[in-house]
Amino acid sequence: MLMQGIRMSKIKLIFGFLALYALIPRTHAADTISANQILRYNETITSLKETFELGFFNPGNSTNHYVGIWYKKISIKTVVWVANRNTPLTDTSGELTLTLQGVLILRDTTKGNVVWSSANSSTMSVKNPVGLLLDTGNFIIHEEGEGINQEDPIWQSFDFMTDTLLPGMKQGRNLITGIDRRFTSWKSPNDPAFGEFSYWIDNRGYPQLFITEGREIRHRAGPWNGLRFSGISNMRSNPFYNFTFVVNQREIYYQYNLIDTSFITRLVLQPSGRIERKLWVDSKQEWSLYLTWQNDICDQYAVCGPFGSCNIGKSPVCECLKGFEPTSPDQWKITNWSQGCRHSIPLDCNPGEGFNKYSNLKLPDTRESWYNHTMTLVECEKMCKSNCSCTAYANSNISGTGSGCFLWFGGLVDIRTTAENGDTIYIRLSSSELGTSSKKFRHDPENGSGDEDLELLLFGFSKILKATNNFSMNNKLGEGGFGPVCKGVLEDGKEIAVKRLAKTSTQGLHEFKNEVILISKLQHRNLVKLLSCCIERDEVMLIYEYMPNKGLDSFIFDKTRKWLLDWPTRYHIIIGVARGLLYLHQDSRLRIIHRDLKVSNILLDKEMNPKISDFGTARSFGGNQIEAKTNRVVGTYGYMAPEYAGGGIFSIKSDVYSFGVLLLEVVCGVKNRGFVHKEHCNNLIGHAWVLYNENRSLELVAKCLGESINVSQVLRSIHVALLCVQRHPEDRPSMTSVIVLLGSEGPLPSPKEPGFYVGNTTGDDAQSSHSPETSSDNELSITVLNGR
Ligand SMILES: *[C@@H]1O[C@H](CO)[C@@H](O)[C@H](O)[C@H]1NC(C)=O
Ligand SMILES: *[C@@H]1O[C@H](CO)[C@@H](O)[C@H](O)[C@H]1NC(C)=O
Ligand SMILES: *[C@@H]1O[C@H](CO)[C@@H](O)[C@H](O)[C@H]1NC(C)=O
Ligand SMILES: *[C@@H]1O[C@H](CO)[C@@H](O)[C@H](O)[C@H]1NC(C)=O
Ligand SMILES: *[C@@H]1O[C@H](CO)[C@@H](O)[C@H](O)[C@H]1NC(C)=O
Ligand SMILES: *[C@@H]1O[C@H](CO)[C@@H](O)[C@H](O)[C@H]1NC(C)=O
Numbered sequence: 191m192l193m194q195g196i197r198m199s200k201i202k203l204i205f206g207f208l209a210l211y212a213l214i215p216r217t218h219a220a221d222t223i224s225a226n227q228i229l230r231y232n233e234t235i236t237s238l239k240e241t242f243e244l245g246f247f248n249p250g251n252s253t254n255h256y257v258g259i260w261y262k263k264i265s266i267k268t269v270v271w272v273a274n275r276n277t278p279l280t281d282t283s284g285e286l287t288l289t290l291q292g293v294l295i296l297r298d299t300t301k302g303n304v305v306w307s308s309a310n311s312s313t314m315s316v317k318n319p320v321g322l323l324l325d326t327g328n329f330i331i332h333e334e335g336e337g338i339n340q341e342d343p344i345w346q347s348f349d350f351m352t353d354t355l356l357p358g359m360k361q362g363r364n365l366i367t368g369i370d371r372r373f374t375s376w377k378s379p380n381d382p383a384f385g386e387f388s389y390w391i392d393n394r395g396y397p398q399l400f401i402t403e404g405r406e407i408r409h410r411a412g413p414w415n416g417l418r419f420s421g422i423s424n425m426r427s428n429p430f431y432n433f434t435f436v437v438n439q440r441e442i443y444y445q446y447n448l449i450d451t452s453f454i455t456r457l458v459l460q461p462s463g464r465i466e467r468k469l470w471v472d473s474k475q476e477w478s479l480y481l482t483w484q485n486d487i488c489d490q491y492a493v494c495g496p497f498g499s500c501n502i503g504k505s506p507v508c509e510c511l512k513g514f515e516p517t518s519p520d521q522w523k524i525t526n527w528s529q530g531c532r533h534s535i536p537l538d539c540n541p542g543e544g545f546n547k548y549s550n551l552k553l554p555d556t557r558e559s560w561y562n563h564t565m566t567l568v569e570c571e572k573m574c575k576s577n578c579s580c581t582a583y584a585n586s587n588i589s590g591t592g593s594g595c596f597l598w599f600g601g602l603v604d605i606r607t608t609a610e611n612g613d614t615i616y617i618r619l620s621s622s623e624l625g626t627s628s629k630k631f632r633h634d635p636e637n638g639s640g641d642e643d644l645e646l647l648l649f650g651f652s653k654i655l656k657a658t659n660n661f662s663m664n665n666k667l668g669e670g671g672f673g674p675v676c677k678g679v680l681e682d683g684k685e686i687a688v689k690r691l692a693k694t695s696t697q698g699l700h701e702f703k704n705e706v707i708l709i710s711k712l713q714h715r716n717l718v719k720l721l722s723c724c725i726e727r728d729e730v731m732l733i734y735e736y737m738p739n740k741g742l743d744s745f746i747f748d749k750t751r752k753w754l755l756d757w758p759t760r761y762h763i764i765i766g767v768a769r770g771l772l773y774l775h776q777d778s779r780l781r782i783i784h785r786d787l788k789v790s791n792i793l794l795d796k797e798m799n800p801k802i803s804d805f806g807t808a809r810s811f812g813g814n815q816i817e818a819k820t821n822r823v824v825g826t827y828g829y830m831a832p833e834y835a836g837g838g839i840f841s842i843k844s845d846v847y848s849f850g851v852l853l854l855e856v857v858c859g860v861k862n863r864g865f866v867h868k869e870h871c872n873n874l875i876g877h878a879w880v881l882y883n884e885n886r887s888l889e890l891v892a893k894c895l896g897e898s899i900n901v902s903q904v905l906r907s908i909h910v911a912l913l914c915v916q917r918h919p920e921d922r923p924s925m926t927s928v929i930v931l932l933g934s935e936g937p938l939p940s941p942k943e944p945g946f947y948v949g950n951t952t953g954d955d956a957q958s959s960h961s962p963e964t965s966s967d968n969e970l971s972i973t974v975l976n977g978r
């Protein structure tokens with residue numbers, strides 16, 4: 191600043207007199223215009239580092255002349271500001287002067303009139319005004335000699351933005367001066383005159399951004415939620431620029447700043463009404479589109495009317511929010527959504543009214559809203575509840591754990607479902623509509639009749655690509671039931687496992703759907719947690735919490751790693767699996783039969799807590815149903831109960847059988863299938879049965895357990911395992927009993943002969959559709975024990 195001041199004083203000393211009286215044309219690259227200096231058609235001024243240039247130009251193929259500012263160093267002339275946008279000069283006779291009053295004037299010397307000026311009259315007392323083009327692209331008029339106050343100069347081009355927002359520039363309002371900085375598009379690439387479109391901040395209710403065409407609202411960037419404008423899911427941290435939205439007593443504005451000043455980026459409102467973030471690509475010498483937020487029909491303002499939600503994955507795209515129905519069903523059917531939806535059960539200000547939670551949305555128009563940044567969500571709900579005209583509330587700041595309060599009054603318009611970075615809102619409903627699950631998300635990968643209410647976070651495909659390094663081979667964890675499983679890391683550092691449905695697998699699609707629907711309803715610490723799913727561009731994926739210790743099989747069947755699992759850890763795992771299974775069978779709202787419980791489907795978290803995974807083959811049972819029969823037996827040989835593998839009959843007792851096998855494998859450290867005893871050709875179950883009857887059960891115990899075993903726990907575990915694998919389902923204990931028996935000290939019932947299925951591997955139906963083990967197991971002889 192100081193250097194600049196000295197430099198300018200010098201220029202003034204040398205040129206002052208001449209500039210005032212001699213009016214010598216100059217073409218040198220100074221960055222200033224002194225009072226009474228004239229800038230002509232052929233002359234420009236250039237910012238100190240030659241980033242920007244100010245002078246006369248012709249836009250596109252137009253022969254009209256304008257004064258403007260453009261990038262100096264890039265090969266495509268890109269104008270970022272225009273002075274006389276509506277009053278072009280038709281010839282080269284224009285002269286730009288800075289008056290002694292500090293007003294910039296553009297004269298048409300042919301006609302002898304002023305075509306544009308920076309102010310209509312100056313009431314300010316200015317002594318030595320000087321104009322200066324900064325490297326930010328801002329042209330400012332300030333008082334010479336005083337330090338340059340870039341924040342509050344006499345005049346600045348940044349206060350009169352045309353169609354471009356540059357780094358550091360503020361889009362929005364200065365509530366003190368009344369200045370409203372808004373984009374107005376050019377009429378066309380050849381005509382910078384005011385076009386039809388404006389992009390501006392409306393500060394009624396909570397501030398939001400609108401793109402208007404004439405008087406009509408076309409698009410809305412939702413309220414700032416602390417991280418981004420609601421609904422603009424692609425607004426995220428990036429290597430090029432950071433951004434902020436400021437609301438205070440003095441100002442309301444959006445601003446972005448370069449993180450690395452070697453990048454050239456601008457935000458421009460095109461004549462078409464599209465707002466585009468452009469990035470200069472030096473290697474290609476062109477502007478590339480970095481992002482826009484007008485991508486699909488759901489980005490158009492209020493497409494679905496009040497209480498309607500736009501979901502681009504649906505056809506038709508509009509749906510009523512849960513608890514609402516079309517206001518005019520006939521019009522709705524013919525895709526005229528303008529009247530939107532209304533409460534299925536009208537509100538009557540009954541004290542029983544409450545709020546339902548709706549997630550993954552763009553928050554509705556806030557022009558009729560109220561806000562308080564310090565309230566909590568609980569206070570917010572209370573406040574909304576106490577005022578019958580309050581229709582909804584939400585956190586006003588989702589950053590951190592969430593804080594602040596938005597209240598809405600009247601209809602909720604311009605809601606859309608967003609694939610990622612959506613917001614949550616609580617909407618008032620009558621008491622009888624409450625308690626039903628939240629935002630309806632009809633899940634139908636296959637266009638079937640899926641009618642399940644899910645509450646799932648939807649992830650965008652791009653987010654997953656980024657997290658998994660484009661599904662890089664290095665991130666592959668394994669091959670799951672219906673496709674590869676890949677590790678990923680989200681931007682916030684959270685580790686995930688992504689199960690990607692193989693595109694060719696139609697059976698997989700069915701199982702995928704099954705898994706999503708089932709698991710999304712389950713919450714238990716011994717079940718793997720489904721975080722999200724992604725359905726985009728014919729890709730379907732499930733996103734789980736990442737289990738750093740992978741599958742239990744990677745320990746107990748591994749030569750080295752088996753030594754890491756001592757008895758207490760194995761027992762902890764056994765109990766955990768039993769609890770998870772009990773939850774599935776009994777405690778969850780649904781009765782779920784897993785059907786493919788096995789060692790490799792038990793994942794371990796970093797504390798070695800077991801989590802049951804892979805619900806692709808699970809079935810849920812309604813009410814009092816005990817068992818079911820299927821023609822499609824899926825599961826894994828070695829774990830399937832005889833009545834299931836042989837007759838397709840499954841029940842909670844067929845899962846208990848699988849649990850018994852798993853329990854034996856954990857104790858013995860060998861696979862049931864694949865274990866062949868030298869002497870009696872038994873599989874593991876048969877071998878255990880033989881040793882049990884000879885009081886030699888301890889011989890089964892994995893050698894690696896060494897001193898760590900608790901003899902009575904081990905014997906009890908083997909005993910319970912044999913109870914679980916009894917031939918007849920009705921003899922097997924339920925999972926409740928299993929847990930009681932494992933934990934008790936008392937005597938145990940004697941097991942009856944275990945069930946061994948006589949395998950017939952030629953039938954396709956009986957093939958495990960599922961197990962990565964199957965192929966390798968096929969190489970092993972199948973050991974069959976026919977009773978004794
Ligand atoms: C502009 O400069 C060109 C050459 O640089 C010259 O021929 C022309 O006369 C100049 N025009 C004006 C209006 O000064
Ligand atoms: C300029 O180009 C546009 C198309 O981009 C064309 O419609 C227009 O007629 C052209 N105007 C002139 C003066 O050449
Ligand atoms: C100058 O006055 C005209 C007419 O009153 C107005 O339209 C224009 O916005 C004013 N310009 C400035 C820079 O204040
Ligand atoms: C944005 O980045 C600039 C440059 O690194 C930094 O000075 C500024 O504080 C950042 N602003 C925000 C809002 O993070
Ligand atoms: C849509 O419905 C509204 C209200 O019923 C009606 O005024 C309008 O004409 C309809 N539009 C079309 C295209 O049918
Ligand atoms: C916002 O809420 C806080 C906490 O409830 C309260 O103290 C404050 O007065 C409220 N501010 C306004 C403007 O209502």
Ligand SMILES: *[C@@H]1O[C@H](CO)[C@@H](O)[C@H](O)[C@H]1NC(C)=O
Pocket residue numbers: 560576577578579580599
């Ligand atoms: C409810 O809120 C509206 C809008 O803020 C306000 O006009 C009205 O007075 C409030 N009613 C009550 C009973 O507080």
Ligand SMILES: *[C@@H]1O[C@H](CO)[C@@H](O)[C@H](O)[C@H]1NC(C)=O
Pocket residue numbers: 416563587588589590591593594
């Ligand atoms: C939003 O929340 C974050 C994290 O708690 C806080 O740092 C920030 O100041 C809040 N913003 C506003 C506008 O209250």
Ligand SMILES: *[C@@H]1O[C@H](CO)[C@@H](O)[C@H](O)[C@H]1NC(C)=O
Pocket residue numbers: 637638639
């Ligand atoms: C699924 O969609 C296809 C094509 O859109 C259609 O032919 C088929 O009948 C639909 N299936 C069901 C179950 O609706």
Ligand SMILES: *[C@@H]1O[C@H](CO)[C@@H](O)[C@H](O)[C@H]1NC(C)=O
Pocket residue numbers: 655659660
């Ligand atoms: C992922 O793929 C995209 C597009 O194909 C590419 O631009 C990007 O660099 C890739 N990222 C990684 C980490 O390979």
Ligand SMILES: *[C@@H]1O[C@H](CO)[C@@H](O)[C@H](O)[C@H]1NC(C)=O
Pocket residue numbers: 883884885
């Ligand atoms: C096995 O041991 C139990 C007691 O530990 C004993 O009662 C039983 O007779 C033994 N059976 C055989 C076959 O040794």
Ligand SMILES: *[C@@H]1O[C@H](CO)[C@@H](O)[C@H](O)[C@H]1NC(C)=O
Pocket residue numbers: 950951952953954
């Ligand atoms: C095995 O299955 C095949 C094909 O389903 C069938 O033809 C055959 O009779 C079965 N064999 C036995 C022993 O059940």
